[in-house]
Each structure stands twice: as C-alpha cells, then as structure tokens.
Amino acid sequence: MRNTLRLITAGVAIACSSSALAGPKNIIYMIGDGMGPAYTTAYRYYMDNPNTKHVDPTIFDQILVGMAHTYPEDDTVVTDSAASATALSTAKKSYNGAIAVDAHKAPLKTMLEIAKEKGMTTALVATSQINHATPASFAAHNESRRNYNEIADDYLDNKISGKLPVDLLLGGGIQYFLREDRNLVKEFQKAGYQYSDSFSTLSDIDKLPALGLFADKGLPYAIDENPERLKIMTKKALSLLDKSKEKGFFIMIEGSQIDWCGHANDIACAMHEMHDFAQSIKLAKAYVDNNPDTLLVITADHSTGGLTLGADGKYLWLRDVVQGVSKSASELAKSLHNAEDLKATWITHTKLPYNKSTAIKLKQAKTEGLDTLNSVVKSIINKASYTGWTTGGHTAIDVQVFAHGNGYQNFIGSQNNTDIAEKLINYLR
Numbered sequence: 001m002r003n004t005l006r007l008i009t010a011g012v013a014i015a016c017s018s019s020a021l022a023g024p025k026n027i028i029y030m031i032g033d034g035m036g037p038a039y040t041t042a043y044r045y046y047m048d049n050p051n052t053k054h055v056d057p058t059i060f061d062q063i064l065v066g067m068a069h070t071y072p073e074d075d076t077v078v079t080d081s082a083a084s085a086t087a088l089s090t091a092k093k094s095y096n097g098a099i100a101v102d103a104h105k106a107p108l109k110t111m112l113e114i115a116k117e118k119g120m121t122t123a124l125v126a127t128s129q130i131n132h133a134t135p136a137s138f139a140a141h142n143e144s145r146r147n148y149n150e151i152a153d154d155y156l157d158n159k160i161s162g163k164l165p166v167d168l169l170l171g172g173g174i175q176y177f178l179r180e181d182r183n184l185v186k187e188f189q190k191a192g193y194q195y196s197d198s199f200s201t202l203s204d205i206d207k208l209p210a211l212g213l214f215a216d217k218g219l220p221y222a223i224d225e226n227p228e229r230l231k232i233m234t235k236k237a238l239s240l241l242d243k244s245k246e247k248g249f250f251i252m253i254e255g256s257q258i259d260w261c262g263h264a265n266d267i268a269c270a271m272h273e274m275h276d277f278a279q280s281i282k283l284a285k286a287y288v289d290n291n292p293d294t295l296l297v298i299t300a301d302h303s304t305g306g307l308t309l310g311a312d313g314k315y316l317w318l319r320d321v322v323q324g325v326s327k328s329a330s331e332l333a334k335s336l337h338n339a340e341d342l343k344a345t346w347i348t349h350t351k352l353p354y355n356k357s358t359a360i361k362l363k364q365a366k367t368e369g370l371d372t373l374n375s376v377v378k379s380i381i382n383k384a385s386y387t388g389w390t391t392g393g394h395t396a397i398d399v400q401v402f403a404h405g406n407g408y409q410n411f412i413g414s415q416n417n418t419d420i421a422e423k424l425i426n427y428l429r
Contacts, residue, residue, distance in 0.1 A: 034259025036303020306390025
C-alpha cells in the first residue's frame with residue numbers, strides 16, 4: 001500500500017511538472033473554511049442511517065483524493081484564512097492577514113485574475129460577507145483582511161484587461177457596498193450588473209454579470225434561518241455560468257461558516273453548515289457528471305477549534321444529541337435569556353433533559369448575562385454528546401483534498417496547499 005501511494009504521488013508530480021496541463025475547460029473550486037478531517041468524520045456519523053449495518057459514506061468519502069499542508073509563510077505554523085486563501089488562489093505562501101499580497105505587500109496574481117485574462121467567466125460565492133478573507137483573496141489585493149471597504153472597492157477598481165474581475169458575486173456584506181462615502185451597488189448596476197438583495201428575488205437574476213448581497217455582514221447560520229442558502233446560491237451560480245460557458249468559467253464557492261461555528265465550539269451549528277456545504281458539493285458533482293470538460297476541486301483552508309469526537313475519557317460520541325439541537329448556541333442563549341419558562345425553551349430546542357444540574361447552571365448563567373449563558377449552553381451540549389474542543393482558534397493539522405472530473409487524478413496524494421493552486425493555475429494558462 002505504501003509503495004502504491006508513493007507511485008501515485010510520484011505520478012502526480014510528473015503529471016504536473018510541465019508548464020501547462022491539458023485539462024478542463026471549467027473549474028469549480030470549493031473551500032470549506034475551517035473544515036478539518038474531524039468535521040467530515042463527524043458529518044459522516046451525524047448523517048448515518050442507524051437502520052443500516054455499516055456507517056454510510058458521504059459525498060466527501062466518494063471523492064476524497066489526498067491531504068494538504070496549510071502552514072503560512074512564517075514559522076507560526078498555524079495559518080489564518082487570509083494567508084491560506086492567498087496560497088490557495090496564487091500558489092504563493094504569505095503572512096497571516098494577507099489578501100493576495102506577498103511578504104512585502106506586493107500584489108500576487110490570482111487564478112481568478114488569470115481566468116479573467118483568458119476571457120473566462122468568473123464567480124465568487126460565500127456565506128460570509130463576499131469581501132471576507134477567502135473570497136477576497138481571489139479578486140482583491142490588500143495588506144490586511146480587516147480593510148473590508150478597500151477590498152469591496154477592489155471588486156470594481158481591480159480591473160482585468162479593462163473589465164471588472166468578477167462576473168458573479170453572491171454572499172453577504174451589504175454594509176460594505178452601500179456606504180456614505182461610496183455606493184458600490186450603484187456602480188455595479190451602472191456597469192450592467194443585475195442586483196438582488198434578497199433570496200426572494202435571487203430567481204429574478206437571469207443573466208450575467210450579477211451581484212447578490214443577502215445580509216448586512218455574513219448570512220445567518222444555517223441552523224438558525226435558511227439551512228440551504230449555500231445550496232441555493234450554488235444552484236443559481238451554476239445555472240448562470242452554464243449559459244455563458246463558451247470560453248469556460250472559474251468559480252470559487254466557500255462554505256464560510258463551518259469556521260465560524262468551529263470558533264464558537266458549537267457542534268450542532270457546525271454540522272448544519274457541513275450539510276449545506278455537502279449539498280452544494282452534490283450539485284457541483286452532478287454538474288461535472290453532466291459536463292465532462294469540468295473539474296471540481298474541494299479543500300479546506302485550515303481546521304478550526306481542535307474538534308474531537310469522544311471527550312472526557314469516554315469512547316463515545318452521541319450524534320443523536322447533536323441532531324436534537326435546533327438553534328445555534330448564541331441564538332439559544334438569547335431565547336433562554338428572554339424566556340419565562342427555561343425548561344420548555346431548553347427542551348424544545350435541545351431535546352435534552354432539564355434535570356437539576358442543568359436547571360442550576362442555566363439559572364445561574366442567566367443572571368450573569370448572555371456571554372456566560374452562551375458558554376454554559378455549549379458546555380452542556382458538548383458534554384452530553386462527548387464532543388471535545390481544544391481551542392477557539394485554528395489548528396495546524398493537514399486538511400483533506402477532494403476532486404472529481406477532468407484531471408482529478410493530479411490531486412491525489414500529500415501536497416502543499418500551494419500545489420493545489422499551482423496545478424489549477426497551470427490548467428488556466
């Protein structure tokens with residue numbers, strides 16, 4: 001087995017050593033922000049049909065091909081989303097916080113920009129604000145991921161061959177596009193872009209270019225409001241791109257809030273984000289199956305939270321507990337804080353018993369405020385499900401690589417995250 005893997009990996013290196021690769025016309029690049037291996041494992045158990053003898057595979061299991069190393073340019077080892085997205089978009093390592101710039105803060109050309117130079121149609125889709133670190137690193141250049149207004153400006157000012165860089169933008173971030181100092185929405189519309197600010201009007205967009213902004217910042221968590229918002233945006237994006245694929249297209253789709261739930265150490269929130277991302281992947285895979293000239297590549301920028309399945313010394317993880325939770329911890333804390341009947345609210349939204357210990361903890365936390373109540377809610381759910389977390393930040397473990405379609409075999413094996421980008425860029429040149 002080791003020899004076989006070594007030969008496969010060597011074959012990948014040989015296949016990718018040429019200056020350009022003969023390959024796909026269209027590229028679908030999907031990034032699960034914060035989605036380390038523990039998340040795809042948890043999702044497999046979370047979705048398993050208990051009536052079958054074996055644990056059922058998921059879409060992730062069907063197209064898994066390798067692993068990727070995520071470290072940034074410096075010796076911190078642990079990357080942030082900006083540095084990792086820069087590596088995944090430019091094939092160059094940079095510092096934490098960098099948006100498609102190098103260590104000297106000079107712009108790095110991204111694969112989306114290369115695609116646009118070739119005349120391909122380009123698109124970015126995210127459940128965060130569309131000018132957040134990952135999507136930003138494909139179409140903007142900035143020394144800091146926190147410069148949200150400047151990044152949003154780049155979507156208009158960073159012209160490629162005289163044209164706007166991105167033909168389709170779907171995500172959140174209204175407050176950065178409708179500002180007192182500049183109305184970017186009007187400028188997009190003047191440039192011929194259709195605009196939607198509500199999922200109820202997304203269906204009205206029938207051609208490119210187009211801009212869809214569906215929240216002031218990031219979209220609400222899947223568990224709290226629209227459980228299929230990424231799936232809906234993915235379906236719309238692929239249908240629009242399919243109409244204008246003569247010269248091919250490049251799209252990056254991010255499951256942004258897997259990361260946010262991981263930072264919050266909220267397992268139920270994370271599994272709902274994983275499900276929305278998985279459903280979006282199924283749509284992308286189906287598109288590839290119907291369009292053999294398309295390549296689908298999926299990875300994560302890093303892992304978040306140090307998620308483990310099995311905590312407190314128990315050889316156990318109770319997915320039924322996780323499935324019973326119907327609100328994010330932050331929203332559940334708000335509901336409990338405003339509730340006159342703690343017991344009814346708790347049982348309704350967690351399906352967990354309201355025993356003496358839980359009652360004492362929740363009542364005391366309620367007197368101390370929302371932050372404490374939020375922490376206690378997560379602690380009870382994590383303990384009940386035997387879910388472990390080591391941090392509220394990122395970790396340095398390798399992440400998985402998934403691929404399907406024309407050229408998928410070139411992503412087999414262990415590789416740097418910059419290798420993924422280099423292979424995709426070679427297809428675009």
